[in-house]
Amino acid sequence: MDADLVLRRSLRAELEAHGYAVQDYCNCERFLEGYAGEQEACLIVDTHLPGISGLEVLSRLRAEGDELPIIMTSSNSRVATVVEAMKIGVCDFLEKPFRYQDILTSLNTALVIHRKTAGAKARRQSALEHIATLTTRQRQIMALVLAGQPSKNIAVDLGISQRTVEKHRASIMDRTEAKSIPELARIALAAGEPIL
CATH class of the missing domain: 1.10.10.10 (Winged helix-like DNA-binding domain superfamily/Winged helix DNA-binding domain)
Incomplete structure (x- = not known):
């Protein structure tokens, strides 16, 4: 999610070239309208977007119990913003302009961690059901x-x-x-x- 159309298109092309299926959005509202939370995914979102900010969407998702991995980007982040994002549960925070390799590394790491977490969560749920x-x-x-x-x-x-x-x-x-x-x-x- 980024308001910058050129950045969205170039990042999409780079990620698709590396085998990722990509959906891009110009704002958080559009994302939230279509997000079902069912498939494996990672959200790459700018902190400063018109309407709902990247931090707000992160807070909403976490409040709903959604553990979607999120990478935040910003061209003018303050330390307080980075700290707040980390406390809410962002996987990584990248300063713009970033290198595509940095995004790919963060994305791969976030997805690996998410898979492990999801596996542990599924094992816990199964155990709870058996004990019940x-x-x-x-x-x-x-x-x-x-x-x-x-x-x-x-x-x-x-x-x-x-x-x-x-x-x-x-x-x-x-x-x-x-x-x-x-x-x-x-x-x-x-x-x-x-x-x-």
């Missing part, structure tokens, strides 16, 4: 299993039979789709479950 299928008793037993307690001790601590503990353990492994205790521990950690 457990009953309160199963979560209690899972915590004790992950703390290294044998079934016999768990049964005594909870006042239930060892056979009941074993049934719960099997159900926990089934519901979480964990194939081993270390895998169950990874799922529990990803879901934010306390492990003693």
